[in-house]
Amino acid sequence: MAKLSVNIGSLSLKNPVLTASGTFGYGEEFTPFIDLNRLGGYIIKGTTLEHREGNPYPRMVETPSGMLNAVGLQNKGVDYFINNIYPRIKEYDSELIVNVSGAKVEDYVETARRLSSLDKVNAIEVNISCPNVKEGGMAFGTTTKGAAEVTKAIRSVYPKTLIVKLSPNVTSIADIAKAAEAEGADSVSLINTIMGMSIDVERRRPHLSTITGGLSGPAVRPVAVRMVWQVAKAVKIPVIGLGGIMNGRDAIEFMLAGATAVEIGTANFIDPAVTMKVIDYMEDYCSRHGINDINEIIGEI
Amino acid sequence: MAKLSVNIGSLSLKNPVLTASGTFGYGEEFTPFIDLNRLGGYIIKGTTLEHREGNPYPRMVETPSGMLNAVGLQNKGVDYFINNIYPRIKEYDSELIVNVSGAKVEDYVETARRLSSLDKVNAIEVNISCPNVKEGGMAFGTTTKGAAEVTKAIRSVYPKTLIVKLSPNVTSIADIAKAAEAEGADSVSLINTIMGMSIDVERRRPHLSTITGGLSGPAVRPVAVRMVWQVAKAVKIPVIGLGGIMNGRDAIEFMLAGATAVEIGTANFIDPAVTMKVIDYMEDYCSRHGINDINEIIGEI
Amino acid sequence: MYSRLTLAPADGSKLPEILPGQFVQVAAETPGVFLRRPISINDVDYDKNTIDLLIRKAGTGTAALLSLKENDTVNILLPLGNGFSTTAEPASRLMLIGGGVGVAPLLYLGRKLKETGHCVEFLLGARSGADILEMEQFEEVGRVHISTEDGSLGEKGLVTQHSALNENIDNIYCCGPAPMMKAVAHIAKERNIECEVSLENMMACGLGACLCCVENTVKGNVCVCTEGPVFNINLLNW
Amino acid sequence: MYSRLTLAPADGSKLPEILPGQFVQVAAETPGVFLRRPISINDVDYDKNTIDLLIRKAGTGTAALLSLKENDTVNILLPLGNGFSTTAEPASRLMLIGGGVGVAPLLYLGRKLKETGHCVEFLLGARSGADILEMEQFEEVGRVHISTEDGSLGEKGLVTQHSALNENIDNIYCCGPAPMMKAVAHIAKERNIECEVSLENMMACGLGACLCCVENTVKGNVCVCTEGPVFNINLLNW
Ligand SMILES: Cc1cc2nc3c(=O)[nH]c(=O)nc-3n(C[C@H](O)[C@H](O)[C@H](O)COP(=O)(O)OP(=O)(O)OC[C@H]3O[C@@H](n4cnc5c(N)ncnc54)[C@H](O)[C@@H]3O)c2cc1C
Ligand SMILES: Cc1cc2nc3c(=O)[nH]c(=O)nc-3n(C[C@H](O)[C@H](O)[C@H](O)COP(=O)(O)OP(=O)(O)OC[C@H]3O[C@@H](n4cnc5c(N)ncnc54)[C@H](O)[C@@H]3O)c2cc1C
Ligand SMILES: Cc1cc2nc3c(=O)[nH]c(=O)nc-3n(C[C@H](O)[C@H](O)[C@H](O)COP(=O)(O)O)c2cc1C
Ligand SMILES: Cc1cc2nc3c(=O)[nH]c(=O)nc-3n(C[C@H](O)[C@H](O)[C@H](O)COP(=O)(O)O)c2cc1C
Ligand code: FES
C-alpha cells in the first residue's frame, strides 16, 4: 500500500485528507457516517474571541454546482470552545485543527494565544478571508500588508503550526501567500469562498440577508485549482488545497497542482461519508499509477 | 407590451439582449436558429490588429456547470474583418458591436481607429481582460492604471460608443470600472472569464494546452451578479452584465443587480436559440410584474 | 402537484426508530440540483419496513423526486432532527393543525399519539378541497376538521377561524406555511395552549454542521435541523 | 459498452438532407454534464424518417444517452459539419476503414456510395471480435474485412497490417482513434491514395462559433465542426 502521510509544518498527517472549516461542525456531527480517526485531520468551525451570533437568516442559497453562504462566523467564542467542546472532541486519533477568525488583529492574537495551551491542538488555521463579516475578516486577506500584519502578530504568540487561509477575491493570490510565508506562516490553505450574490427575481430581493455571500462547491474548483497551482509555484511552504472537492479524483487534481494536503468542504453536505471515499480513492489511485508515496505527485504539473 | 429598449452610450438597443464576444461567432452561425434582427445587438469575435492563430488545441474542457476555454483570440485581423466579414453581416437590423483586443496600447488604438470608419458599427467593446493571451490582454484589466491607459488612448481616436469589458480576476472591480469611466468609457461590461485550470488526473497533465484558461457558464454567475451590483453602485455610466446567463430569469437577475443590458455567452452553445427565449421571458416578466418600462427594474437591489 | 413516495431500504436493512416530526435529506439526482432536499417523514410502517414521504412539487428537486418510478433508488439520510413531543397529559384534547403539504408529519404523529392512548383531532387547511391531502389516512387516526379558503370543503376560511378551535384545547401540534404557523402560535399563546410547530428553514447539510438553517430564538440562533425542526413556540421570537 | 439509438423528430417534421460524415450535437440531460455531446450519424432512413446513432460509453454523457428508453425525447441539433466526399471515380476501389466506435459514420457513407454505383469494401478493426460493431449491417452494403488485435476475429493485428490493403486501392475513408487514422493516413500518403479522415476534436458549440475544436492544418487552425469533421489528409499536418 502506498504511503499517504504528508507533513504540514510540524504536523504529520496520516493522509492528506482534512475537512474544511464551517462545513464539518466540530466533527461529532459526522460520527454516524464516518470514522473520524481515519481522517488526516479535521478543521473545525471558525472560532472567534467572543461569542458571535452570525448573520440573520436566510444564510444560504443553492447556485449552479454550488452554494452561497452567509453564516458569518456564528460560534460561542474561544473560551466556550476550550471549556465545553474541546474536552468532548479531543480524543480522536486525528489532528484537530482550529480555524481562527477575528475582526481586529488583537482578537486573532488573543484567540491564538488561548488555543496554544491545548494539548491536542497542534495547529490553527487563520481565516483572513471570510467574506461574510463586516469588519476585518476578508480585509486582511485582500492586501499583502493585511496578510503580513495578521500573520506576524499571531506568529509572535503561537509556536505551533500556523496555517494561513487565503481569500480568492484578489488580483494576485501568490503575492498574498508570499506575504504570509515571509512572516512565518508554516503553510497556506486556499481557497476560501468567492464572494457572490443571488437574487430572487420573483420577489425582487436578494436571497441572502447580507445580500452577498461566499460561493463554494464544484463550481469554484477550476478557480481553486488554478490558484493552488500559482501559489505552490510561488512559495516554499506546503500548500493546502480546497474548493469544490467532491471526490477522490478532485483531491488528486489539487495535489497534482501543488497541494500537500486537501480540505473537503461543501461535499460533506452532499455525502457525509465523502472523506472516507476520498482516502480510499487515493490508495487505489496510487496503486493503479504505481505510486509508492503520495508525496511524489505533489506539484507534478 | 412593456418597453424593452435601453440606451448604452449613443446606442439605443431595441431590447437589453446582446450576445457575448467569442461565443456567437459573427452572428451568421446562428441564423438557422434565430432571427438576428430581434437581438438588441450582437457582439462579435475578439478582433485584433493582426491575424492571430490563437492557442494550440486542446482549448476547451467542461467543468461543473461551466467550461474553461483557451481560444486565445484566434481571428484574421481587423482588415480582413472590414473587407471580408463586415460586408456580409452588416445588414441585420440589430446593433453590430465589435470586440477589440490587443497586446499593446497602440494595437488597440489602431484597431479602434480602423473600425470607427464602419457605418454600421456604432460601438466597440474593448477587451482588457482576456486571460488567454500572454502579453497585454488581462494585464491592462487588472490595474486601474492599465485600464485608464487603454481607455484614454482609445477614447482619443474612437468617437462612437466605447464599452470597456472588465476582468473579474481582481480585488476590486469597482475601482477598475471607475478608472475606465474617468477616462471616458461610455459603458463597462462585465464579467469576462475567471481564470481557472483543470487537470486530467489519469494522464497527469492539464486539460488545456495553455494550462490555465477562462471559466464561463452558470458556475460563475453568482460572482458576476455580485460584481455587476458592486460596479453599478460605483459608476454612473450604464453597466452591461454577463456571466453564466442561461435563461430569462438569469438575465433579469443581472438587471435587478444594476445591468442596463446583458450579454449571453456560453449558453449559446447549449441552446443556440436561447437569446430569443430571453427576450420572450423579459416581455412576459414585465407583464407579470406590471412593469411598463424595463428600465424601471435596473438596479432595484 | 403532490405525491406520496413509499421507500424501503434498498439493502434490506431494518429501519431505525423514527420519531414523529423527524425528516430525511434526500438527493434528487437531476441537473440543476446540488444540495439534498429536506422532506418530513409522513408515515412509517415498521412491519413493511417502509417510510412514506408526501411531496409537493416546489421546483426542480421535488419534481425529480415526483418522477421517480417503482424500484428506482434514491440516496437518503434519516432520521434527522428532533420530533414532536409525545408526552401530553392523558385525556388532553390534542389538535394537530396542518396547512398544505405541512400536513405531512402530522399523520405519523397522530398515529404515535394514538398508540400512547391519546385521542387526536386534525384540523387541515388548504386553499380548496382539492388541496386537502390524505384525508382518508387522517380519518383512520382521529376526527378530521377541514378549512378551505374557498369553502369548497369543510368550513370556509383560514384554519385559525375554524370552529373546532373554539372549545378547550390542551395541546397544538402545527406544521404548514409560516404565516399560518405564526397565526396559530399567536392563538396558542393567548389561550395558554401548549404548542409545537415544525419549521421549514432552508437547509444545506441537515446535520448541524453548516449553521445555515438557523432560527432566531430566545436562546439566540439555533439550528432548525438539529434543535428542530419542531420547536415549542415559547422558544421562538414570534 | 455500445448501443444504437434510433431517433425520429418528436414533432413529426421531415428530416433534412444528411450527408454521410455529418454529426449531431445532443444534450445529455444528466447531472455533471453541461455541454452537448457530438455524435456521428450512423445511418439515415428517410422512409422511416429516422436516424441512427452508434454510441460508446465514454463517460457520464454517453452513459446517460445509453440509458434512454423507448419514447424518451432528446434535444438534438443536426445535421452539422461537412461530410465525406462521395464523388470518387466510377470503378475505383474504395476502402472504408473504421476502428472501434469510429465505424459509426461508415455505414451511412457506404450506403450512399453504393447508391451512386460504387462497390465498397469495409475494413473494421478492434481489440477483439466482441468489439466489432454492426457487422451484419456492413455486410449488407459491401465486403467486410476484419482485423482484431487478439486475432479472435478476422486477421490478427492492426487494420494497417491487414492483407486487404496490399492490393490496389483508390480511395480511403477512415474514422477511428487518432493513432489509427494517422497510421492509415501515412500509408495513404506513401501510396498516393486519396484519403479522408473524420476527426473527433473536443467541441463546445459544434457550430463554428467558439473556435474550441480547431485542428492545425496547412491553412492554419480551422474548426473541425464546420470545416470538418471530415478532412482530406492533404490538408492536415500529420
Ligand atoms: C424540515 C423540512 C421538512 C420539509 N418537509 C417537506 C415535505 O414533507 N414535503 C414537501 O413537499 N416539502 C417539504 N419541505 C420543503 C422542501 O424541502 C422544499 O420544497 C424543497 O427543498 C424544494 O426543492 P426544489 O428543488 O423542488 O425547489 P427549488 O426550486 O430549489 O426551491 C423552491 C422553494 O423551495 C424552498 N427550498 C429550496 N431548497 C430548500 C432547502 N434545501 N431547504 C428548505 N427549503 C428549500 C425555497 O423556499 C424555494 O423558494 C420541507 C422542508 C424542511 C426544511
Ligand atoms: C465529430 C464527432 C463525432 C463523434 N461520433 C461519435 C459516435 O458516433 N459515437 C460515439 O460513441 N462517440 C462519438 N464521438 C465521441 C463523443 O463525442 C465522446 O465520447 C463524448 O463526448 C464523451 O462524453 P461523455 O460525457 O460520455 O464523456 P466525458 O466523461 O465527458 O469524456 C470522456 C472522453 O470523451 C471525450 N469528450 C468529452 N466531451 C467531448 C466533446 N464535447 N467533444 C468531443 N469529445 C469529447 C474526451 O476525450 C473525454 O476524455 C464523436 C466526437 C466527435 C467530435
Ligand atoms: C456553510 C459554510 C461555512 C463556512 N465557514 C467557514 C469558517 O468559519 N471559516 C473558514 O475559514 N471557512 C469557512 N467556510 C469556507 C470553507 O471552509 C471552504 O474554504 C470553502 O467552502 C471552499 O471549499 P468547498 O468548495 O470544498 O466547500 C465555510 C463554507 C461554508 C459552505
Ligand atoms: C469560447 C469562448 C471564447 C471567448 N472569446 C472572447 C473574446 O474573444 N473576447 C472577449 O471579450 N470575451 C471572450 N469570451 C468571454 C465571453 O464573452 C464572456 O465574457 C464569458 O464567457 C462569460 O459569459 P458566459 O458565462 O455567458 O459565457 C469568450 C468566452 C468563451 C467561452
Ligand atoms: S442545515 Fe446545516 S446546520 Fe442545519
Ligand code: FES
Ligand atoms: S465546436 Fe465551437 S467552433 Fe467547433
